[in-house]
Amino acid sequence: MEPALLARLLNLPQGEEALRAQLGRKGHPKLGEALRAYLKRLQAPEEAFSALERLEAGAVVTGQQAGLLGGPALTFYKAHTALCLAHRAGAAGVFWVASQDHDVEEVRHLHLLQDEELKTLSLPLPPKPSGRLPLAPHRKALQDFLGPWAQDPRVAYALEAETLSEFFARVLLAFLGERGLLPFDPMAEELAPLFREALERELSDPLASAEAINQGARRLKDLGAKPPLGRPPGATNLFLETEERRLLFYREGAFTDGVRRYTAKELREILQADPSRLTPAAGLRPVFQDLVLPTAGFVVGPNEFRYVAELSGVYALHGLPMPALFLRMQGVVLEPPVRRILERYRLDPWAFVDRGEEAFLEALRENLEGFRQLEGELAGLLEEVQALAERARALEPTLDRPFRRFLARLGGEGERLLRKVLRARLSRDAVFLHHLERLKRHLLPLGLPQERVFPYAMYALRHQNAMERLKEAPWEGRAVLVL
Structure with a gap:
């Protein structure tokens, strides 16, 4: 949701x-x-x-x-x-x-x-x-x-x-x-x-917040949403750090981290000695x-x-x-070489972040010599079949549905063939392939949106204007930061 x-x-x-x-x-x-x-x-x-x-x-x-x-x-x-x-x-x-x-x-x-x-x-x-x-x-x-x-x-x-x-x-x-x-x-x-x-308050009523979370989860389920949080029976909302950080459970008046039991008094003593050992x-x-x-x-x-x-x-x-x-805010950073590639193909950077190679193939349609003619001829063929279908329906109305299915199949197969042409040309054209790989490397590294992989400090260390561009960006929505 x-x-x-x-x-x-x-x-x-x-x-x-x-x-x-x-x-x-x-x-x-x-x-x-x-x-x-x-x-x-x-x-x-x-x-x-x-x-x-x-x-x-x-x-x-x-x-x-x-x-x-x-x-x-x-x-x-x-x-x-x-x-x-x-x-x-x-x-x-x-x-x-x-x-x-x-x-x-x-x-x-x-x-x-x-x-x-x-x-x-x-x-x-x-x-x-x-x-x-x-x-x-x-x-x-x-x-x-x-x-x-x-x-x-x-x-x-x-x-x-x-x-x-x-x-x-x-x-x-x-x-x-x-x-x-x-x-x-x-x-x-x-x-x-x-x-x-x-932390003292949580220790005094250790299961109350867990139950509140489960009530919130039930409310989300009732709305048709999938709750991201849920607490199993006896689970508190506190971790205790010993040699490891472990979730505390509360059963029969005592706490346990799965290794040993603690009284509330013992946990309060830990809290007083080092409050950083108990964490939410x-x-x-x-x-x-x-x-x-x-x-x-x-x-x-x-x-x-x-x-x-x-x-x-x-x-x-x-x-x-x-x-x-x-x-x-969501952001995508465009360094000069990437900006020039996007401009050449008239490709929106967020379209590439969202759809990757598919968006590049769409942009390639406009840049591949002869492709528009092929696409036009396919469209003409579909128009001819549409006219044929209309004449057939005039002769026999019951043929309307079969002809509509035939047109849909023909259009789908035509689109698949066009995409095969694009992919085949892409795989053989070194310039196109180089541009696609460069866009992936900058905008979809590791197959993820750029903002989830590269630190912004990297751009700030490479470009003197990077922090100013961020300061000028809108605080909400999607932003393109051109360096």
């Missing part, structure tokens, strides 16, 4: 009016002090400290896993949307660094396009939260892979980080800090204590975020939208209003 339809059916808050209505919410009393200390440790730019003052008005929040070099470009697009909305509302743009996530497969790869070749660095990371993974063992590999880019002041600053999540936060500050973006790492020593109260599951994370931050707006991707839509009961359980939801 599309997010817009889901939002209407569930009456979810959306739009700038809903955002402004939630401005002025209070965050954690110690938020400003803790965030200032965190930014000071990261040597954040002055614009980030200035943005702290706007937290009094409210925050527009977004977030992502702590990917290498900022992760795929969609990370910067999320930040851009949040910053634009925050600027319009007089609030602060906050980026939640998902440092508690232990799915390292999401963050251990870095894909770059260098000398027209897709190159990949894959770090051997253990399955731990990125906030626990030291950068030092991987710093040399990153420097070697980045080559001269490692000497860029922005990258060199980021590579001074202690952990992978801090590396990510420093990349955000290096490239977007001057726009006032505030990174927020819930595992940072300055920020983790802010969640003690929320996906169904609780947005609520924890909003218990600490004065969130008025929340910028998400289409998949995130669906799971946040399931959480209205969890928000109500914690006495929180759901923030106004916004879909992030």
